[in-house]
Amino acid sequence: MVEYSQILQNLEFINISTDEFTIFEWKPPRSYKSFILDLNIVKQNPVSNIFFHIFKGNMKIVHIRINNLIYTAGSNNKVQFQLLEALIEKVSVEFNVKYDIESYISYGNFSTTMVNSFNENIEDIIANFNNYDIVKELKVPCMVCNTVLPIIVKKSFIENAESYPVPLVYMHKGHAILCFIDKNYDIRGVELVNITG
C-alpha cells in the first residue's frame, strides 16, 4: 500500500486565488517561502478547466482555473503530477462545499480571515488521503530504464475518459514513455515516445 499522506509531506504550498488576490494559502509548518512570483505566472494563464504543469528547479507546480478561482499546488519533485491534480480536485470540492465563495466575492466584502479555518481541512485531506481512494499506483515497465516504474494515476482521469485504453505520458530521467491504461487499470501497452518542446 502506497502511503500517499507520506508522499504529500513533500508539499510546499496550496493556494486558492482570484485574478486579483489570494483567498487562501496553506504551507507546511515552519515554511516561510513565498511563491508569489510563481502565482503571478499562473494567473496569466486564462484557460479554464485544464490542469497545467510547471517544472521549476526542484519544484513541480500544478494549477487549474475553475469558474472564478485558480487552484495551485506546489511540491518538490518527489510528488507525481497526477497526485497533485487529485489533491487539487479534492481541495476544490471541499472548499466549495464549505464556503459559498463565488457569492462572497460578488458581494465584494470578502475577508480572507473567513477561510482561515480551511487550514484544518487541508491537514485532514493530507492525513486521510489514502482513505479517499482517488488515486491508484500502477506498475509500468520502462524499456529504457529496464525497470518497473510506479506511476500514480487519478481515478477520475481513467473513469471520465471518453475511450479506452487511455494514453498517459510519463516523463522521467530525460525520456518519456507512453502507456495505455484500460478501464480496469491494466496496462495495455507501453511505447517509448520522442519529446520536443
Ligand SMILES: [Zn+2]
Ligand atoms: Zn525510463
